[in-house]
Amino acid sequence: MVWTMALLRALIRTARMARHTASLAAGLPADEEVLLDAPDDRLGPALVAAGRGEYEPAAKLLALTRERAEWENRDRYVMRLATFACSRPEWFEHWRQTEPDDPDMLLLRAEQAVARGWAAPARAEQLTAATPLVTAAAQGDPRDPVPWRVALDQARGTGAPPARFEALWGEAVRRSPHHYGCHVAALRFLATAGGRSHDQCFDFAERAAQDALPDSLVQALPVRAALGHLTASAGPGAPGPVPRARLDSAADLAAALSGRYAVADPWPAEVRNVLVCVLVRLERWPEALVQLGRTGPYATSFPWDRFSDDPLGQFLELRDGVRIEVAASTPLRGRRGRDASGGH
Known part of the structure; x- marks a missing residue:
């Protein structure tokens, strides 16, 4: 009897998957329409020009973000341009030689050095060697918080003590x-510092979220x-567990934020x-499918590059898996409401 019931459940699950999986693709972009780390309308032309060996559009873009204090955009653009410069260095070398004191070039150079340090076998040594470049970037514009983000990334890789972190963090938030x-x-x-627990990371994140601006x-x-x-x-020395309610609350807060932005923004x-990755880990399949719909064609390398060398493929595979899980839990026939069935 136990075997019969297990077989019946498996057959029902398979039937549900066959019936509903295809329809759940409605509203999701086709696989070939999904883009990985797509640049926005401002960064895209700068990257194209850099591919031709021209640094001027990138220089103008970063100068504009500095002049207008667009620190969030500036941070994103610096990371993307530094990544591009690591694989296509000609345009950046031309910029460095032509304008060696340009504050935007200095920031990009520091970001590139720290990124390379993180990828190097002798990580701590390489990151320590980048200190003069990070210092020069921080001196470029006293208002700019982005060099201090670079400095925090550097400090994490060198195993800097808490006092150093506090000093850098103070400069950033100031x-x-x-x-x-x-x-x-x-x-x-904080997540990688010795002796830190997940609770401490959550405490920091939750306080920051409470103090954050509305959107x-x-x-x-x-x-x-x-x-x-x-x-x-997992294993010896790993931080202790976090209550499920705290994980769900974090996902709920991010879902509320996502809802305040347009679909496919x-x-x-x-x-x-x-958020999709977290919802999947929590097995909140229907909500993960909703967020995949809101994501539209914009896949990002993080977090999928933590699990695969092919982040886009990982995203698409997970998207299919979410649809299958939702389909498997959807009844074969929808239940009619009380009014539709003649109820009062």
Whole structure:
């Protein structure tokens, strides 16, 4: 009898999947329409020009973000341009030689050096060697918080003591109290610092979210803490468990933030990708499908590059898996409401 019931459940699940999976693709972009780390309308032309060896559009873009104090955009553009410069360095070398004291070039150079340090086998040594470049970037514009985000990333890789972190964090928030990139860098530092627990990371993330501006991406910081917990390695010395209610609350807060942005808005794309990953880990399949619909065609390397060398493929595979899970839990025939069935 037990075997018969198990077989029956398996057959029902298979029938539900066959009936509903295809229809649940409605509203989702086709696989070939999904883009990985798509640049916005301002960054795209700068990257195209850099591919031709021309640095001027990138220089103008970063100068504009500095002049207008667009610190969030500036941070994103610096990271993308530095990544591009690592694989296509000609345009950046031309800029460095032509304008060696340009504050935007100095910032990009520091970001590139720290990124390379993180990828190097001798990580701590390489990151320590980048200190003069990070210092030069911080001196470029006293208002700019982005060099301090770079400094926080550097400090995390060198195993800097808590006092050093506090000093860097103070410099960052003094310049921009709600800067998302600096908050993410601080959370990542806390997550890797010796003796820190997941509870401490959540405490930091939740306080930041409470103090954040209404539509600030900082409100999604707890869901990044949740991702860190849900994907942490188990074993001796691993931080203790986090209550399920705290994880759900982090996901709920990020979902509320996602709902305040338009569907397929590229600005919160990474937050939505992180939220989808957390919802899947929590097996909240219908909500994960909703967020996939809100994400639209904008896949981001993070968090999928934590699990695969092919982040786009990982995103698409997970998207299919979510549809299958939702289909498997959907009744074969929808129930009619009381009014439709003649009830009062």
